[in-house]
Amino acid sequence: INATATLTTASKSLGTVIIDGSGITVPLGDAFNQALISGHYDINLTQGTLDTANYTVTANRFISSNTNTRTVNLGSSTVTLYSGSATGAWNCTTATNLTVNAGTSSISLAGAPLKFFRGGGRTYYILNNTRFIPSAPLTIRDSNTFNYITCSATGNHTLNIFQGSTQTVTNFTYTPSADASVILTNGDTVTGTSSISKSSGTVTVSRFIIKNMIGTGGATWNANDSVDLGNNTGWNFTAAPARYWVGGTDTWDTTAGSKWAPSSGGAGGASVPAAVTPVYFDNNSGANTV
Numbered sequence: 373i374n375a376t377a378t379l380t381t382a383s384k385s386l387g388t389v390i391i392d393g394s395g396i397t398v399p400l401g402d403a404f405n406q407a408l409i410s411g412h413y414d415i416n417l418t419q420g421t422l423d424t425a426n427y428t429v430t431a432n433r434f435i436s437s438n439t440n441t442r443t444v445n446l447g448s449s450t451v452t453l454y455s456g457s458a459t460g461a462w463n464c465t466t467a468t469n470l471t472v473n474a475g476t477s478s479i480s481l482a483g484a485p486l487k488f489f490r491g492g493g494r495t496y497y498i499l500n501n502t503r504f505i506p507s508a509p510l511t512i513r514d515s516n517t518f519n520y521i522t523c524s525a526t527g528n529h530t531l532n533i534f535q536g537s538t539q540t541v542t543n544f545t546y547t548p549s550a551d552a553s554v555i556l557t558n559g560d561t562v563t564g565t566s567s568i569s570k571s572s573g574t575v576t577v578s579r580f581i582i583k584n585m586i587g588t589g590g591a592t593w594n595a596n597d598s599v600d601l602g603n604n605t606g607w608n609f610t611a612a613p614a615r616y617w618v619g620g621t622d623t624w625d626t627t628a629g630s631k632w633a634p635s636s637g638g639a640g641g642a643s644v645p646a647a648v649t650p651v652y653f654d655n656n657s658g659a660n661t662v
Contacts, residue, residue, distance in 0.1 A: 373398055381405055392418035394441070399423040406431040408454050417442050424449040424477070433461050437492075439468040446477035446497075456483035456508065460490040465514070467492025480524075484508040491516035500524055501531075501546075511559060512539055521546060528552045528647060532559035533585065538567040540589065544575050553647040557601075558584040565603060568593075579648050582607060599648050615645040620658030 373379065374393040380401030387407055391398050398420065404427060406413050414433045415422070419440035426447040433455040436442055453461035461481050464470055470492060478498035481487040487510040489499060494516060501510045501523040509530035512521075515538045522545040523529075531546060533539050535558045548554045554577075558566035569589030576594040587593030587606035597612035617624075618640050619631030630640030637656030645651050 379404070386413070388413045388416065390414075390416045390418060391420050391422050391442075392416075393420045396420040397423060400425045400427045400429075403427045404429045404431065408432060417444055421445065423447070424451070428452070430454075433457065433459075433463065435460075435463045436470055437463050437466040437490075439466060441469045443471040443473065445473045445475070446479075447473075447475040448477060449475075450478045450480060452480045452482055452502070454483045456486050458486050458488055460488035460513070463488075463490045464492030464494065465490045467494060467514075470494065472496065474519075481510060487511065488513065490514060498522060501529070509555075509559075513537065515539065517541075519543060523547065528554070530555040530557065532557055533566040533568060534559055535564045535566055535584075538569055538588075540569045542570065544568065544570065544577070546577065548579050548646075550643070550646075553579040553581055555581045555583075556585055557582070563603075565605075579612070579646050581648060582609075597646075597648055612646070612649045614650040614652060615642060616652045616654065617657040621661040 373391050376396045378399050378401040381404055385405045385407040414435050415431050417436040419442045421443040423445040424447055426449055429449055429451040431453055455461040461483050472494040474495055474497040476497050478500050480500040480502045482503040485508050490513045493514045496518050498520040499518050509532050511532040511534055513534040517540040520543045521541055531554055558564055565584045565586050567586040567588050570591035572590050574592040578596045580595050580598040582604050583601035584603045593606050594608045596610045598609055600609045615632045616636050618633045622631050626644055628644050632642040633640050634642050636654055
């Protein structure tokens with residue numbers, strides 16, 4: 373599209389859409405749907421203005437990585453992106469002359485095997501991880517600002533705040549399900565750090581495994597029932613309560629039953645241990661075929 377025009381899909385699924393016109397404006401006329409296939413169709417904003425006009429957007433990738441003058445107006449849209457490419461479901465790596473008007477929009481990442489958000493150092497409203505897969509970490513690159521970083525999925529997951537970057541948040545509501553945990557790291561298994569910053573208040577996370585991460589900005593950062601893997605600063609860690617097997621010969625699964633106790637030989641019925649929970653088998657565990 374190289375001239376001002378309204379983009380209306382009429383419930384059709386489109387392929388790649390390229391907006392490339394100096395000074396043009398392309399508003400959506402209805403909900404945008406892109407064919408979600410392995411060809412990685414894109415919404416590519418090369419120059420001009422894309423206005424989502426508060427409509428929902430379902431696509432593989434949004435790309436606007438160049439030095440042309442361009443603007444994306446997100447309003448109150450929910451943008452759901454499915455690409456699992458390392459180039460990024462949202463790719464604004466080169467953000468020179470890019471304006472992002474985030475409004476109250478939500479950008480939801482639902483791809484696999486990877487989920488990369490390359491924000492270009494801009495300000496966003498909600499970044500939502502909607503798909504937890506242990507082998508599909510969410511990696512946030514560049515130093516961005518968010519009103520919310522959140523998740524609306526269940527299961528174990530890794531959140532990488534990329535090496536050397538700082539993510540500034542108003543709200544960090546990244547909560548795993550009761551039997552799961554989140555690994556929070558900088559994506560580097562050995563050295564270096566990244567930061568997550570909030571200016572004031574208290575942020576409390578639970579069942580996190582944290583490494584190479586600085587909690588900063590003036591807020592208090594609490595990690596309850598969590599594990600400190602080292603090279604962290606600014607966090608207050610509280611270890612998860614231990615679980616003792618008292619189920620004798622039984623199956624270790626997601627059903628609590630009477631198999632777990634909070635103390636050796638104690639009464640069963642405690643919750644199933646998560647990945648952060650110390651687990652013990654001892655003389656009070658009963659027959660030990662598990």
